[in-house]
């Protein structure tokens with residue numbers, strides 16, 4: 001067996017059957033729609049598909065990006081009114097009106113994004129509530145435009161080649177759109193876009209360290225959700241023929257959040273399962289309809305205790321129990337096959353010099369770094385050592401842009417790093433690992449490693465969503481490179497497994513592979529050897545030497561003195577925020593001052 005092939009005995013458990021569930025669910029919906037002769041049921045299923053379209057948008061915003069919005073129903077409402085006003089008052093055809101609804105949904109959603117980029121989540125939730133109430137109030141107040149309480153009557157059906165789509169035709173059209181959106185969404189969420197959203201949800205640090213612009217990604221999530229809400233609104237108006245403020249009461253907005261949360265947030269099949277269980281089922285069981293809000297409340301209580309990952313999470317767990325191969329494992333297989341077929345060459349890296357001069361950092365009254373300077377030569381390994389609390393991690397956090405400096409300069413090659421955000425520093429070619437590994441939970445080893453290539457990917461979001469050749473080629477090539485790097489750190493056999501479940505030492509190796517895929521000009525490692533066994537330590541040392549041979553510049557904070565003595569070209573010793581000594585390992589570790597700082601012995 002090729003060394004890159006995953007070991008079948010350690011094959012990962014199946015993960016995320018979400019796409020399969022979604023495809024089957026859509027197939028069931030279509031079959032039901034085709035079999036139904038009752039126009040009531042057909043209309044019910046049409047509304048289910050419309051709600052699904054809207055909920056899929058909210059899943060990106062609240063599920064994948066983790067931004068809780070209660071204003072989604074209000075977005076559907078503005079979309080519905082945009083189509084109603086354009087068609088009924090101005091005589092537009094349905095299609096341009098639906099286009100307008102999409103734009104209006106995107107516009108309102110982008111407006112709502114502005115406070116979300118600045119406020120804490122609680123304040124933002126309050127703003128979404130206020131927005132929902134304001135939209136409802138406006139519907140009544142702007143009577144001449146919206147028709148007030150009576151609403152707007154006579155919204156036309158869509159037409160295709162002159163033929164009106166009613167009943168089954170409208171149903172199939174909406175389900176067709178749902179299928180297209182689901183297909184595009186599954187591509188996006190299994191690419192750098194989905195990983196970037198995931199990293200924001202998992203904590204800004206992970207996102208910034210990979211060069212993700214948090215503002216841009218959040219704005220994308222808002223605009224995407226707004227577009228789908230607007231489109232769903234257009235179909236809602238058309239299917240209903242009449243829109244009134246009553247349709248868009250407050251519980252309409254809450255309904256979408258329930259559907260996403262109880263269906264399974266950040267899972268492709270979540271909204272489908274949510275709509276089927278919390279809309280179609282209560283409607284079919286007639287009497288339950290009256291008690292819908294009570295059903296939601298009880299559902300929320302039970303789910304929060306027993307099924308925090310929603311219905312889709314339950315399916316994934318069952319799946320994990322009974323099946324062995326899944327999307328993550330299959331992706332790892334494909335990457336292994338590609339890497340084995342044409343092994344990516346280990347290319348030379350153009351490591352940059354790092355020059356830190358007079359850096360100062362205060363935390364309140366604590367001076368964590370006091371006039372610290374160091375020079376790191378390109379293509380060398382520079383170790384930073386010192387007793388606990390001497391400022392080593394603070395220095396790495398400042399170089400990588402996570403802490404602003406109070407004074408001093410930090411230059412990578414010719415570019416100044418001081419004053420730049422962590423995202424900008426990562427995009428300058430600085431990659432880092434953390435004392436406690438920060439991998440993306442729920443994603444495989446390969447996917448986590450692939451995320452390291454985020455800033456290198458050139459295919460646009462649209463190319464990824466549509467699966468255009470450049471995006472597919474680029475993704476496959478990076479998958480193969482990631483697999484190769486995993487083999488370099490000895491983790492290739494675990495490529496399809498969930499990274500966050502591995503022992504810490506192995507997670508650290510995955511983090512190093514992730515950082516290497518970014519082809520960094522400077523690699524910062526924070527205690528990389530912690531938790532490694534003796535054998536792993538030896539392999540790790542060899543790996544760092546190989547990286548240096550390829551030209552990478554490495555700065556590592558490390559307590560393991562033997563490893564530092566074996567690897568480092570230069571060492572800087574920090575003590576109480578000051579540079580205590582610098583030089584080669586031999587010079588530094590012979591210094592009486594250094595021995596005293598470590599042992600507490602008198603000089």
Ligand SMILES: Nc1ncnc2c1ncn2[C@@H]1O[C@H](COP(=O)(O)OP(=O)(O)OP(=O)(O)O)[C@@H](O)[C@H]1O
Nearest residue numbers: 363366367368386387388389390391392393394395
């Ligand atoms: N975010 C922070 N807020 C307040 N004080 C901080 C913060 N980060 C670090 N410090 C303080 O700055 C000093 C240096 O801490 P730092 O974590 O950089 O040390 P270190 O050398 O990396 O220690 P260790 O080897 O234990 O990781 C300590 O006194 C610490 O308490």
